[in-house]
Amino acid sequence: MTPPLLWVLSTAAILLVSGSAAQEEKLCKDNFTTGKEDFVLNTDESVKAGATFLSSLQVTRAEDCVSACCNDPNCNLALMEHGEDPKSINVCFIFNCLYKQKKVCHFVKKKGFSNYLRKSVFNDYLEQKTTDVEDKPPRAAAGQDRVVQPLEDVTLNGIESKDDKKIVKYEWEQVFGDPGAVMAKDHFEDAVTVSNLLPGLYKFKLTVTDDAGQKGSAEVSVLVLTPEQSLHHCLVPKKEGPCRGSFPRWHYNAVTEKCEEFKFGGCKPNKNNYLALNECQNACDKVSVAHPSGRHGPVVEHNHEEECGVPCSPEQFTCANQCCIEKGLECDGEPQCGDQSDENDCTRPHCVDPPETGPCRASFTHWYYNPYERSCRPFNYGGCDGNLNRFNSEDICMSSCNTVTETDVFEKRARFEKQESKNNTVPTVIAILLCIAIFILIVVIGFCLVKGKRKNKNKHQQVAINGRNINSYEDSEKLVYNSTTKPI
Known part of the structure; x- marks a missing residue:
């Protein structure tokens, strides 16, 4: 085969592959649409409700931000802050707004932000945005996905289903999983109780009908844990994650056989991470290290x-x-x-916190890490509270944080400089106060010396009476005595 022919074939292959990749990217981006302009995610409320921060990217085009979200199967929200140029962005954040298939993101109005939404997740919002029909179809809500142990009864309900008029019928059916599951109507018209659940995944479909005969449907999954899955959901240690938030979550402690609360950082959780106590208990009750079988046989070592x-x-x-x-x-x-x-891209959360002296009044020299300078510096620690960017020596500080850089920091450089200057002002203030005290002491001594000289001068100028000088101190003492004891 001649070289020119080889070149033509290789070029054609490259163009074919690149064309296919571009087509896939376009198809993926078609799954997203713009949300309401000038709205930003209320991060605290959203993560507390179960949303997960996935990543932040330094990109300048909105398309690149959407593309990053598109390439992460867990991403359904791309949030971006506008740049000075209307066609550019300053920063891109991508989030997962689903917690067990329930939308948990909350938005607040704030100028300068745009968002892109995955259509399949925000379809109800998009329908509200585009539909002007007087009588809209009902919206079914089957609740969030469940995780339970085998033979645990599960009650499913559609109480959050909505219609602009009235829902007249709720119908549940099993669409996936072991057919041996038994569904029984509950005393509420929107609910059913499912029993005889064996390890595996089940899916149930809720169909609601309004008084105009219009229908809407939604699905919910119930994961009944196998021994292997119990290991991931119940026996792994709690994981705070590399982000620096502080959100209350529950994890199962297999040693104490109890669900315990902990603070979750906001990103990269493991599966032993639950929003509510009862959710944790349903998934992991009676699973332990000594007897890890729970209710379904021994856990296989993972x-x-x-x-x-x-x-x-x-x-x-x-x-x-x-x-x-x-x-x-x-x-x-x-x-x-x-x-x-x-572990390469994991920020050690304590290494990016600005140093905090704390509310106590002691003064201990500790070391904090400055990610902008990639060095450790001393600061005054008050003795209580503060944060974990606090080390007993420079060596320990550097060995703990030396891989963290300014790209890992959310806080601005000024927060570090402000704290540093605040720490540096302590000895400065002490020195100033000392100087003021010395100055006051000098003034007092000078005043006393001047006053002493005047007294000596007055003594020499006393007029002699009957051949002797009058003692001014005794005289003044007698005057005071007489004036206070003289009878009226």
Whole structure:
């Protein structure tokens, strides 16, 4: 085969592959649409309700932000802040607004922000936005997905279903899973109780009908844990994650056999992470380290080794070497990827906090890490509270944080400089107060010396009476005595 022919064939192959990739990207972007302009995510409320922060990207075009969200199967919201140029953006944030298939994101009005929504997730919002029909179809809501142990009864309800007039009928049916599950009507018309659930995944469909005969439907999943799945949902340690938020969540402690509250950072959770106490109890009741079988037999010891040679699923983390590990193992403090890439991009949250002296009044020299300078510096610690960006020595500080840079920081540089200057002002203030005290002391001494000289001068100028000088001190004392004791 001649070189020109080889060149033509290789070029054609490259164009074919690139054209196919571009087509896939376009199809993916078609799944997104613009949300309401000048609205920003209320991050605190959304993450408290179960939303997950996925990533922030320094891109300048809205298309690149949407593309990043498009390429993450868990992403359904791309949020961006406008730049000075109307066609540019300053920063891009991508989020997962679903918690067990329930939309949990809350938005507030704020100028300068845009958002793009995945159509399949925000379809009800988009229908409200575009439909002007007087009598709209009902919107079914089957509730959030459930995680339970085998043979646990589950009650499903459609209480959050809505219609602009009236829903007259609720119908439940099983559409996936072991056919041995038994559904029984509850005393509420929108609810059913499902029993005889064996390990596996079940899906149930709710169809609602309004008084005009219009229908709407929604599905809910019930995951009945296998022994292997119980390990991930109940026996893994709690994971705060690399982000710096503080959101109350529940995890199952297999040693105490209790669900316990902890503070979740806001991103990269594992599966032992629940919004509510009863949700945690339903998933993990009676599972323990000593008897990890729960209600369904022994838990198989899990192998944390990476899987190579197969495509990674959305529930897995893709290592830099293209091998796969469980998604919850990313940023857990221990590398599972052979190339350690699962820990490479994990910000140590305490290393990016500005140093805090705390409310107490002691003065201890500790060290904090400045990610802008990539160095550790001393500061005065008051002795209580504060944060964890506080180390006993410079060496410990550097070994803990030396890989963290300014790209990992949400706070502005000024927060670090302000705190540093605040810490530096302590000795300065002490020095100033000392100078003022010395100055006052000098003034007092000078005043006393001047007054003493005047007294001596007055003594020499006293007039002699009967051949002796009058003692001014005794005289003044007698005057005071006489004036206060003289009879009226």
